[in-house]
Amino acid sequence: MTNETRFLPLGGRVLLATIFLLSGIAKLSAAEGTIGYIAASGLPLPELAFIGAVAAEIGGGILLIVGYQTRLVALGLALFSLVTAFVFHGASGDQNQEIHFLKNLAIAGGLLQVVAFGAGSLSLDALLRNRRTSPAGRVAQGA
Numbered sequence: 001m002t003n004e005t006r007f008l009p010l011g012g013r014v015l016l017a018t019i020f021l022l023s024g025i026a027k028l029s030a031a032e033g034t035i036g037y038i039a040a041s042g043l044p045l046p047e048l049a050f051i052g053a054v055a056a057e058i059g060g061g062i063l064l065i066v067g068y069q070t071r072l073v074a075l076g077l078a079l080f081s082l083v084t085a086f087v088f089h090g091a092s093g094d095q096n097q098e099i100h101f102l103k104n105l106a107i108a109g110g111l112l113q114v115v116a117f118g119a120g121s122l123s124l125d126a127l128l129r130n131r132r133t134s135p136a137g138r139v140a141q142g143a
Contacts, residue, residue, distance in 0.1 A: 006121045007122065009117070009118075012113075013064050013067060016074075017060075017062070017064040020056075020064070021062070023057050034050055043087065056080050060077045071119075075112075077107075078115065085104035
């Protein structure tokens with residue numbers, strides 16, 4: 001990757017993660033309403049679903065930004081986006097819900113690009129990979 005483009009994967013990860021972080025924080029600030037919305041959708045154990053959603057959004061968002069276990073995190077968030085698209089935004093005929101549905105599909109598509117191409121050079125994944133493959137890293141590991 002050229003020096004001019006090495007910031008692009010980081011920028012993409014930050015932009016993708018922003019919606020998850022803000023959504024998770026919003027859920028925390030309106031826990032009762034969010035749990036009610038989850039219950040109204042028919043999901044069982046809405047309190048547990050709430051905790052899982054907040055953990056996925058905030059935890060996954062942070063991990064995506066720092067680029068740790070990026071492919072796995074991006075895959076998990078892509079699946080989360082698809083599930084939420086179909087469970088919460090699948091009401092056809094409601095233009096607002098259709099926009100949210102398509103937004104979730106687009107986010108999942110962006111995340112699948114991260115799964116395919118990785119975190120890029122400005123990530124914890126790259127740092128850890130370089131430490132394992134550098135001569136100093138092999139000596140530290142006892143190689």
